[in-house]
Amino acid sequence: MWVAALTVGALIVAVQAVPSTAEGTSVTPGPAPSAAGPAPSAARPTTTPKFTATGYFRTTEYDGHWYFVTPQGAPFFASGIDTVTADGDTDQVTGQCPYCEAVAAQYPSIAAWGTATLARLRQWGFNTLGSFSDDTTLGGQMPFEVQLSMASGNDWFAPSFVTNADEVAATQVAPLADNPNLIGYFTDTELNWGPPDTPNHKTLLDYYLTLPAGSPGLAVAKRYIGNPAGFVYAVATRYFQVTTAAIRMYDPHHLILGAKAEGQEIQPQLLEAARHYINVFSVEDYLYRDKIDSAVDRIWPYYLPVESNLADLEQYFGGPLLIGEYSFIAAGPQDPNTVPGIYYVAPNQQTRADTYENNFAPLYENAPWLVGDDWFEFVDEPRGGRTGDGENNEFGVVNVDNQPYTDMTSAMATMHSITGAQLIQSGSTCDGWATGPHGVTCTVKVPHRSYPPLFATTSLPAGQIDKAYLSGAYAVGGVPPYTYRVISGSLPAGVTLTATAGTISGTPTHDGTFTFTVRATSAADPTGLTRQLTLVIAPPPLAVAATSLPTAVVGVAYAKALKATGGYTPYSWSISAGHLPAGMTLTSAGELSGKPTTAGTFAITVRVEDASHPALTATAKLSLVVDSR
Numbered sequence: 001m002w003v004a005a006l007t008v009g010a011l012i013v014a015v016q017a018v019p020s021t022a023e024g025t026s027v028t029p030g031p032a033p034s035a036a037g038p039a040p041s042a043a044r045p046t047t048t049p050k051f052t053a054t055g056y057f058r059t060t061e062y063d064g065h066w067y068f069v070t071p072q073g074a075p076f077f078a079s080g081i082d083t084v085t086a087d088g089d090t091d092q093v094t095g096q097c098p099y100c101e102a103v104a105a106q107y108p109s110i111a112a113w114g115t116a117t118l119a120r121l122r123q124w125g126f127n128t129l130g131s132f133s134d135d136t137t138l139g140g141q142m143p144f145e146v147q148l149s150m151a152s153g154n155d156w157f158a159p160s161f162v163t164n165a166d167e168v169a170a171t172q173v174a175p176l177a178d179n180p181n182l183i184g185y186f187t188d189t190e191l192n193w194g195p196p197d198t199p200n201h202k203t204l205l206d207y208y209l210t211l212p213a214g215s216p217g218l219a220v221a222k223r224y225i226g227n228p229a230g231f232v233y234a235v236a237t238r239y240f241q242v243t244t245a246a247i248r249m250y251d252p253h254h255l256i257l258g259a260k261a262e263g264q265e266i267q268p269q270l271l272e273a274a275r276h277y278i279n280v281f282s283v284e285d286y287l288y289r290d291k292i293d294s295a296v297d298r299i300w301p302y303y304l305p306v307e308s309n310l311a312d313l314e315q316y317f318g319g320p321l322l323i324g325e326y327s328f329i330a331a332g333p334q335d336p337n338t339v340p341g342i343y344y345v346a347p348n349q350q351t352r353a354d355t356y357e358n359n360f361a362p363l364y365e366n367a368p369w370l371v372g373d374d375w376f377e378f379v380d381e382p383r384g385g386r387t388g389d390g391e392n393n394e395f396g397v398v399n400v401d402n403q404p405y406t407d408m409t410s411a412m413a414t415m416h417s418i419t420g421a422q423l424i425q426s427g428s429t430c431d432g433w434a435t436g437p438h439g440v441t442c443t444v445k446v447p448h449r450s451y452p453p454l455f456a457t458t459s460l461p462a463g464q465i466d467k468a469y470l471s472g473a474y475a476v477g478g479v480p481p482y483t484y485r486v487i488s489g490s491l492p493a494g495v496t497l498t499a500t501a502g503t504i505s506g507t508p509t510h511d512g513t514f515t516f517t518v519r520a521t522s523a524a525d526p527t528g529l530t531r532q533l534t535l536v537i538a539p540p541p542l543a544v545a546a547t548s549l550p551t552a553v554v555g556v557a558y559a560k561a562l563k564a565t566g567g568y569t570p571y572s573w574s575i576s577a578g579h580l581p582a583g584m585t586l587t588s589a590g591e592l593s594g595k596p597t598t599a600g601t602f603a604i605t606v607r608v609e610d611a612s613h614p615a616l617t618a619t620a621k622l623s624l625v626v627d628s629r
Helices: 002-015 098-106 110-123 159-176 204-208 216-222 228-250 268-274 290-299 311-317 349-366 406-416
Strands: 058-062 065-069 078-081 144-147 182-186 259-262 281-284 321-326 370-375 433-436 439-442 469-472 483-489 495-497 503-506 512-522 525-538 558-561 572-578 584-586 591-594 600-609 617-627
Touching: 065 370, 098 110, 159 228, 204 216, 204 228, 216 228, 228 268, 268 311, 281 311, 311 321, 349 370, 349 406, 349 469, 483 495, 572 584
Parallel strands: 078 370, 144 182, 259 281, 281 321, 321 370
Antiparallel strands: 058 065, 433 439, 469 503, 483 512, 495 503, 512 525, 558 591, 572 600, 584 591, 600 617
């Protein structure tokens, strides 16, 4: 036990201080720098690069692209999937594990289940076991990632945080230090860096200022009063210092993949602090209901927007990114998809697959900093909700009866054909390694698969006039690279299509609905594929322009025209709350007029509706003061 005590003491000494550059600095939250991050590479490698073999996974940048590098020195894109295990979730209502029952009925042993499951995953293009998977059974046959839980307590400046991190590393990291199939460690997932996760939607600084007197975190927080963004940098620095030091004490080889951060809740300061300590920044990239995204933005507008190719995150981290979790779900007979009820739900499986293709084609084609992504998860959650938190979503690529969703798995197989490592491989690839007397050798060979060409983009997100737009039209499968051009119709003025990358970008100068057809061709397929797409450019958001009303006088004629901005004219006005003084009216054209007969102050809420379908609406609270003669 003396060794353990010495280890903890050394860790405390190594990480007890927050760097002086963080303390007291004024870190201003808000918009990203004017540069939109590194420009996506216009060309992909046409030959397979060979890197130095180290016996372990690592990262490197080559020709403008970031890659994982395998233990033998080959480029690798981690197409991962979480929770690949024969132990499914227990239904909190029935107390049963429906997937466990299906596995017991369909396979003579867990080993047989593992063999069949790995064959399925490889057929669908997966090459990595993500978090919460059974790496004991499967980790010798496919690369894997490990999920740790290193955060502890409510004060990360306390010595107990260091002690816990050391205990986690000693028990979970040390046994894996020499495993060549391990890619790396996630230190945590979904930590609370600020609203809306902190209690009562307070900032992280507000929360630490409520700690008991004498708390180490309280002492640090007091130095950041009035600077909540600077405090995020300080806490993140402390967190990554401690967790990185703990891992490195027991494992000098494997990658540190960071703490999975929820994509809609990332401030620049978190990325800027992390870049000094971890190898890869991992983000959760779920598709939420529209109202969820707008609510988060209202609560704390300093979070970075999640661009379609994650360029806004890369510009602050300056290194490789990994999507540590994402998923798309659909309505169906098995799962209600009601808990927690924040995710977008596609109406059917084909739309689910289309949504996946639309969202991930820009990442696979146009995000050279992306080194992998992990789908959550292998099996659906049970209908009654999983024990613990009651989640009941159709996240799986198979249902609880072990039946695959073929629309999704077909789309996954084709989309995975364009990921970084597979794109430049013409022969078999390695998907398992072992340490032997002469170094690391390949133990699992996977044959190269060809996939039919497919135009992945089925629809485009809407844009807004005078606001930067970024999306794309992407073909996958076949033999990339593809060249893109518009063969009929037209893009909005100010928006262009990049021939080599398929990127649709620019700042539209006119609103309206624009329909056009894109052709994608390659050297192997000069005839190519076509797709008709529609891009809707909306006017500026509808808003009431008036913020105050001139004073009226009893018995004197009054006239005021209410005005609005944005939307489509003509506007229609009404009063949605409160009432005007007797003698006055508001017309649908927005004319407030009449001769008031009563003095006083009259609070009203005006509502304006534009001419679009469905109509945009906006409201404003106004106060009309009527003086006596």
